[in-house]
Each structure stands twice: as C-alpha cells, then as structure tokens.
Amino acid sequence: MDLVGREVTVxxxxxxxxxxxxxxxxxxxxxxxxxxxxxxxxxxxxMLSVRNCFIRGSVVRYVQLPPEGVDIDLLHDATRxxxxxx
Numbered sequence: 001m002d003l004v005g006r007e008v009t010v011x012x013x014x015x016x017x018x019x020x021x022x023x024x025x026x027x028x029x030x031x032x033x034x035x036x037x038x039x040x041x042x043x044x045x046x047m048l049s050v051r052n053c054f055i056r057g058s059v060v061r062y063v064q065l066p067p068e069g070v071d072i073d074l075l076h077d078a079t080r081x082x083x084x085x086x
Contacts, residue, residue: 009039009064010055016044018053029057 003022010031011017017040020033032054038047 003065003069006066006069008066011061011064012055012059013061014059016047018055020053029060031055031057031060031063
C-alpha cells in the first residue's frame with residue numbers, strides 16, 4: 001500500500017511531533033514531509049513557519065499511519081509468525 005501523498009504524524013526522540021503529507025521515505029527511514037505542522041504548537045512556536053521538512057531516520061521514535069493505510073491481515077500474519085519463532 002502506497003502511503004506517499006497521505007497524511008502521517010512523525011514523533012521524534014526529542015518529543016517533537018510533526019504532522020504532514022508524506023513526500024518520500026527511504027530504507028534508512030529518512031522522511032520528507034510537505035505541508036507540515038507541529039502537533040504541540042505552544043511548545044514549539046519556532047516551528048510554525050516550517051512547511052516542508054526532511055527528518056533523519058535516526059531521530060524518529062515512531063510514525064503514526066492513517067488507519068486505512070494499515071493492512072491488518074498482513075500485520076496479524078507477521079505477528080503470528082513472530083510468536084512461533086519463524
């Protein structure tokens with residue numbers, strides 16, 4: 001499922017959460033977002049003017065995907081395989 005062009009939220013290890021449209025992501029989890037906005041604008045007012053950003057993969061804590069962007073069956077199968085040890 002292609003998530004490019006979909007809205008995602010990226011939380012960084014420094015607790016900054018950025019929501020935006022996914023432009024690209026690479027194998028190192030480096031992420032480019034467009035039309036960005038900070039989730040907690042009161043805590044990070046200096047980020048209000050940022051509209052596009054590049055996020056280095058090593059600073060990403062997690063990426064929140066839209067519910068329709070998650071393949072539940074695939075996730076369940078992977079979880080079962082992991083639980084069986086293979």
